[in-house]
Ligand SMILES: Nc1ncnc2c1ncn2[C@@H]1O[C@H](COP(=O)(O)OP(=O)(O)OP(=O)(O)O)[C@@H](O)[C@H]1O
């Protein structure tokens with residue numbers, strides 16, 4: 001309990017945490033607020049007009065983009081200890097090293113889930129507001145507010161745990177943050193759209209599955225058929241399994257190495 | 261009463277023996293100076309003692325236990341280590357609050373300790389802006405948070421001004437008089453001569469002298485004794 005409290009303080013004291021939250025909100029709001037405009041342009045006469053309820057779901061789904069910053073929360077939970085040389089104080093207070101790591105895992109999961117939930121709710125609010133400018137827009141096909149909030153909690157928690165694993169394996173803060181960004185912003189997204197056969201098993205593809213969107217968009221550059229992705233439940237299982245693997249990696253790597 | 265025991269402690273990095281068969285007993289109620297040239301293995305031995313590095317062989321025990329076996333480490337042992345740091349974007353007080361939370365220590369301890377190390381005016385500033393001496397003072401406050409019976413201090417005088425060194429000496433003496441165990445490494449031999457009761461001197465990972473300071477120095481200054489023992493200055 002003491003260690004969990006200490007980890008919460010480490011998460012909530014630094015201003016950086018709030019900067020990350022703002023960044024997550026910003027990316028959610030931008031995606032959600034501009035998608036109606038984009039769809040109303042490219043959708044005219046094409047597969048995705050705003051009169052299609054599935055298109056409205058996909059507008060709201062852009063609010064989930066903040067999960068990338070949940071990974072950063074997880075990474076920093078571990079790397080800031082090495083960056084600041086506070087790992088010594090942490091392990092002096094709790095020399096059985098799995099204990100502070102378990103506390104970090106719990107706090108990172110809660111922190112990542114909350115961050116993504118807040119960003120998603122603000123993003124969906126801005127999606128709703130943006131859609132009021134399009135009289136042709138219909139109601140969403142599914143219960144987006146509840147469904148996407150649950151997806152936000154789950155993906156925020158799991159992605160943050162993946163971040164904990166990345167941080168524990170790499171330790172160097174700049175390297176770990178850069179690798180996470182490049183992977184999630186670029187590689188993972190490219191694979192999810194252009195190489196669906198691989199991408200559907202990776203985080204971005206899995207998050208897409210969880211949203212349970214139903215549309216088939218054929219464009220000049222990219223085509224997206226949500227039918228190519230996994231069904232929501234297998235995707236949930238796989239995402240949780242990734243989280244478990246990274247958590248295990250974090251627990252195993254902290255045990256042996258000497259602390260400088 | 262013996263409080264810290266090194267038993268044939270070895271720590272090897274690759275083929276290099278950083279600590280090479282260190283055996284020593286450190287008594288409670290006394291200040292023990294841990295001396296040796298740069299790279300002698302002092303910090304390495306202390307890190308093995310505190311569970312931060314795993315010995316290659318042998319052991320280092322506190323009241324008969326490994327550090328990792330202590331039930332309330334922060335309340336039993338206080339430590340200052342040369343490489344330890346603070347979260348630079350947080351204030352001195354926030355850093356101490358985190359340590360109190362982790363160690364299960366009442367935060368009431370923070371204010372008087374900040375007062376004692378004369379950091380009260382800087383307590384709400386981020387440690388990013390602290391000078392070397394201020395960080396050292398904060399480390400000392402951190403080591404004392406849990407009111408521990410054993411103190412392990414690696415170069416605690418590092419960066420302290422003469423006033424700071426004087427109160428450090430007085431504070432260590434007061435704590436030793438309360439029956440606490442104090443193991444302190446330093447390079448400031450003239451200062452150590454006036455502070456410590458016992459000395460351990462190591463060179464290239466091996467113990468080369470050990471005992472009450474008067475017995476080790478035989479009437480010479482600690483500096484002369486040290487230089488002749490480590491074979492320098494000839
Ligand atoms: N993690 C490590 N990997 C490899 N070598 C190391 C490591 N830590 C220490 N050493 C080596 O072990 C030796 C002892 O280092 P240590 O820091 O214990 O010396 P010290 O007595 O504390 O020196 P100083 O007085 O300069 O603080 C040095 O030669 C150092 O290079």
Ligand SMILES: [Mg+2]
Pocket residue numbers: 302303304342414
């Ligand atoms: Mg040293």
